[in-house]
Amino acid sequence: MNAPTATTPHLFQGTTYVASDKGLYTAADKNGENQLISSATIHVIALKERWVDDGTHKDSYILEISCRDWHGEVKTMEIPVEKYKQAYPILRKNFPGIFFADANATAMEAYLTDTFNKSRAHMERRIDVEPSGWMEINGVISYWKGCSEHCASMDIPAVATMRYDEIFQRGLCFLSAGKNQWQICLIWLYAHLGYMLYWMKRSSAVSMFVLYVKGRTGSLKTSVVRELSNVFDHDRAHATTRMTSTRASIAAVLSNLRDTCICVDDYSNSSVRDSRSSEDNAEFVIRSVGDGILPEKMNVRDFSKAVRKSVRSAVIMTGEEKLSLGASSMLRVIEIPIDEHTFSGEALRIFQEDSEILRCYFALFVQYLTEHGHEITAAYGQLQNDYRESYARSYRDKRYIDAAVLLRIAKDVLSRFSAFCGVTLPENLWQQFDDSIRIGVTHNSQEARCQKPELRFLIALSEVVDMSQNSKVADSEDCYVGNEDNFIGFREAGNDLLWVRWDCAFNLVHAYYQRIGEPWMSKEATIKEQLLHLGLSKGKLKGEGSTGNEYLIRAKKGKRQRMLVLRMNAVQKYIEEQEL
Numbered sequence: 221m222n223a224p225t226a227t228t229p230h231l232f233q234g235t236t237y238v239a240s241d242k243g244l245y246t247a248a249d250k251n252g253e254n255q256l257i258s259s260a261t262i263h264v265i266a267l268k269e270r271w272v273d274d275g276t277h278k279d280s281y282i283l284e285i286s287c288r289d290w291h292g293e294v295k296t297m298e299i300p301v302e303k304y305k306q307a308y309p310i311l312r313k314n315f316p317g318i319f320f321a322d323a324n325a326t327a328m329e330a331y332l333t334d335t336f337n338k339s340r341a342h343m344e345r346r347i348d349v350e351p352s353g354w355m356e357i358n359g360v361i362s363y364w365k366g367c368s369e370h371c372a373s374m375d376i377p378a379v380a381t382m383r384y385d386e387i388f389q390r391g392l393c394f395l396s397a398g399k400n401q402w403q404i405c406l407i408w409l410y411a412h413l414g415y416m417l418y419w420m421k422r423s424s425a426v427s428m429f430v431l432y433v434k435g436r437t438g439s440l441k442t443s444v445v446r447e448l449s450n451v452f453d454h455d456r457a458h459a460t461t462r463m464t465s466t467r468a469s470i471a472a473v474l475s476n477l478r479d480t481c482i483c484v485d486d487y488s489n490s491s492v493r494d495s496r497s498s499e500d501n502a503e504f505v506i507r508s509v510g511d512g513i514l515p516e517k518m519n520v521r522d523f524s525k526a527v528r529k530s531v532r533s534a535v536i537m538t539g540e541e542k543l544s545l546g547a548s549s550m551l552r553v554i555e556i557p558i559d560e561h562t563f564s565g566e567a568l569r570i571f572q573e574d575s576e577i578l579r580c581y582f583a584l585f586v587q588y589l590t591e592h593g594h595e596i597t598a599a600y601g602q603l604q605n606d607y608r609e610s611y612a613r614s615y616r617d618k619r620y621i622d623a624a625v626l627l628r629i630a631k632d633v634l635s636r637f638s639a640f641c642g643v644t645l646p647e648n649l650w651q652q653f654d655d656s657i658r659i660g661v662t663h664n665s666q667e668a669r670c671q672k673p674e675l676r677f678l679i680a681l682s683e684v685v686d687m688s689q690n691s692k693v694a695d696s697e698d699c700y701v702g703n704e705d706n707f708i709g710f711r712e713a714g715n716d717l718l719w720v721r722w723d724c725a726f727n728l729v730h731a732y733y734q735r736i737g738e739p740w741m742s743k744e745a746t747i748k749e750q751l752l753h754l755g756l757s758k759g760k761l762k763g764e765g766s767t768g769n770e771y772l773i774r775a776k777k778g779k780r781q782r783m784l785v786l787r788m789n790a791v792q793k794y795i796e797e798q799e800l
Contacts, residue, residue, distance in 0.1 A: 234334050236327040242288060246327050257328055260287040260318040262311070264339035268298065268346040270367075273530055274356045281336070282346070285311075287318050307332045352452070353478030353532065354418040354593075361593070363479065363586045365452070370476040373455040377576070377583040384584060388641035391581025396567040397444055403556050404444070404563070405656035407431065407536070409630040410554075411448045411481040414534030415585055416633060418479050419593040421512070421532070423600040427622035428552075430506050431536045432487070432543060435558035442485050444563050445536045447571045449483035451578050460485040463537065464497045467504060471514050474505070475529040480582075487539030499743070502537065503549050509535050510552040544743060551619035554664050588640050596633060603629055614658075615665050624661045631657070673742035674750035675798050678791055680729040681720075691728055693718065701778035709783060717758070718786040722748075722772055725784055748772070748784070756794055758785040 238245045238254055239261060245254035266282040279301040286294045297314055299307055308328045312319050319328075349355050352366030352374060365374050379387060398404020410431050420426050435441045446459040453459070460483045461473050473482060484505055487498050508514040508531045543553060571577055589596075607625040615621050631653045638645050684691050685708075693709050694700035697719070700710035708728070709720035726744055733740035748771035751757040760770040772782035 232334070232338065234327075234330050236324070237331045239331060244328070244331055246324050255324070256320060257324050258319050259289055260285050260315070262332065262335055264336050264343060265296075266344040266346050267301075268348060269357075271347065271349045271355055271357060272351070283307075283311075285315065285318070287315075289317070304332075304336065305329075351476045351478045351530075353480065361590070363590065366476060368476045370458070370473060371453075373458065374450075374452045375454060376452050376586065377580050379580055379584045379587055382580065382584075384641040385643050387580045387584045388638060388643050390577050391584075392645075393567075394447070394571060394578065396564065397447075397571065398563055399567075400652065401562065402652075402656035402659045403433075403558055405653050406554070406556060406627065406660045407433070407445070407448070409627050409634065409653060409657070410534050410536070412534075412585065412630045412634060413626055414481040415479050415582065415589060416593075416596060416630065417532050417534075419589060419596040420600045420629070422597045424604065426512070426626070427619065428509050428512065428534075428626070429619065429623045430509050430553050431534070432553050432555045433536060433538045433558060434540065434542065434555055435538075435562070436540055436560065439558050439560050440563040440565060440568060441538045441558055442483070443565075443568060443572070445483045445538055446485075447568070447575070447578060448481050449536070450477060450480060451575070451582050452480070456575065459483060463487045463501050463539070465501070467501065470501055470505065471508075474508055474531045474533070474535070475514060478530065478532045481534045481536065484535060484537045487537055487541070487543065498539075499544060502543065503545055505535060505537065506545070506549045506552050509533070545746070551617055554623050554660060555667070556660065557663075584641065585637060588637050592636065592640065595636075596629075600629070603632070611661075615661065617665060620661050620665045623664075624657055627657045627661075628654075672750075672798070673746050674754065674756070675795070676733075676740070677729050677742070677747050677751075678756070678786075678795055680732040681725055682791075682795070684728045684732050685718075685720075691724075693720070697775070697777055704778055704781075712785075716788045718788050719773075719775065719783045720786070721781060722784045751784070751786070754794065756787055756790050758787065 232239055233247070236247050237257070238247060241261065243256055243260060244258040245256055248254055263284045264281050265284045268280050268282055269277045270280070271277040280298040281301060281304055283297050283299060284294055285297065295315075297311075299310055303310065308325060347357060348367040349357075349364035350366060350368050352364060352368075352371045354361055355364050363376065365371055365376060395404050395408060398407070413428075417426060417428065433441045433445060442460065446456070449459045461470060463484055463486050470484070484501075487502055504514075512531055514529055514531050537553075543550065543555070545553075604625055607628050608621055611621045611624040611628075615624065631650070634653075635645075635650065686693055690708070692707050693711060694703065694707045695711055696713055697710050700707050700719075708724040709718065711718055722744075726747070730740050748757075749769065752759045752761065752769065752771050757771070758773055762769050771784070773785050774780050774782050
């Protein structure tokens with residue numbers, strides 16, 4: 221289609237094109253004619269920054285496209301900044317109908333370049349923040365709603381015109397849902413940690429842990445926790461994430477909902493179907509929270525381009541059974557045992573019927589942190605050192621010391637928050653918080669010592685070896701070879717080593733605890749890992765001439781099966797030390 225230049229109202233033109241309100245034409249040829257390239261006109265109206273972390277954002281141009289064939293409709297599309305030079309093929313792919321088959325690519329690309337340069341001076345700047353939570357943009361730290369799909373029904377109440385003291389007092393009444401006992405006090409402090417993590421991490425590393433509320437069906441554990449979970453989301457169906465959900469969906473929740481409290485519900489290891497999924501996902505949640513990151517492979521053909529997304533929230537898991545996880549994961553968990561009398565359904569109902577109480581309370585806490593969060597950043601390092609020194613007198617495991625430190629700092633911040641709201645709380649309540657930290661962490665520390673899976677394994681194995689026909693051990697390897705069906709292993713003369721077939725040993729231990737009525741749910745890998753790590757068994761750790769950990773050793777004779785090789789002197793010494 222040709223049209224004389226004289227009758228074409230100009231918007232602007234370049235050496236190879238003329239842009240008008242009727243479309244885009246080539247520059248006039250030697251005959252003074254213009255060829256129509258496209259029936260559309262294009263404007264770059266904004267530069268959009270999509271923030272994913274402090275200092276990390278993906279930029280794109282927003283293009284506004286109008287076409288006379290669209291009857292006045294204007295369409296928009298985004299093109300990543302780094303792909304703007306490929307704008308023409310991208311546009312042609314998305315809107316094929318606006319270009320003619322023989323469109324002049326050189327003229328089109330020149331037009332798009334000039335369009336960008338013309339728009340640069342007055343281009344609007346838009347900011348989107350992908351996850352919810354704290355983000356520093358241009359030197360200003362704000363709490364953002366988030367623009368991901370997980371944040372669609374989220375809204376943070378404006379509390380500026382409300383009475384601070386009233387909001388604080390109504391929120392604090394949530395303690396009555398747990399009858400002001402140590403369990404609810406610990407849950408309450410922990411929920412606040414989710415909003416504080418950002419400010420502490422600006423100072424130094426934070427050894428974050430997961431809270432696990434364990435109780436039977438009907439104990440109201442999930443009902444209580446879900447009221448504290450994802451409070452700014454109006455859709456309360458989003459308050460909990462199922463432990464048996466896919467790994468991808470759990471990862472999306474952890475990375476998109478930051479600086480808040482999240483509930484992961486219904487850990488179970490009682491059924492074969494749910495057990496593996498629950499255990500694997502629980503390990504994933506605990507390690508993600510503890511490490512503060514989760515790896516996400518964005519391009520499976522190039523794993524070097526892995527993006528590590530931040531995980532920065534307080535996560536409360538719920539379940540009916542004891543966790544059956546690796547030893548390192550268990551040290552990142554504080555378990556809160558409850559029964560049917562721990563929580564009050566009547567007190568809880570007030571918050572279930574009016575979710576605005578806690579929404580406003582935590583919105584006010586966000587307001588407090590907006591104004592005073594930098595004080596937490598400044599004080600965190602010294603407080604961490606002081607409280608570590610204090611709690612080290614009570615606990616041996618560093619992870620439990622770190623958990624107590626974080627809860628104590630949460631209590632300090634809560635005290636300052638109450639003063640910010642003009643509320644003076646009684647001394648006995650602050651003492652109750654201190655006592656709750658001591659009771660909760662002490663309970664877990666003692667449980668860890670009593671329930672070390674490798675210790676229970678060794679005690680049971682010592683009790684059953686050579687005590688029945690199916691637990692006999694040969695006096696030497698020569699005696700064992702050829703009679704392997706009659707023995708579970710053999711003693712290596714002169715080296716004080718006990719060689720036992722792993723499946724036999726594990727089954728005997730399992731049967732032992734079944735017989736005495738005690739639970740035995742430890743994973744086999746956990747036992748083998750700890751025995752080798754503590755030097756109680758022979759094997760190879762990764763890096764010691766081995767590409768991976770080798771927990772079992774192949775026998776030199778007979779069927780040459782891989783066997784557990786225990787250093788019995790070390791085993792006996794370890795058992796005696798642990799029983800002191």
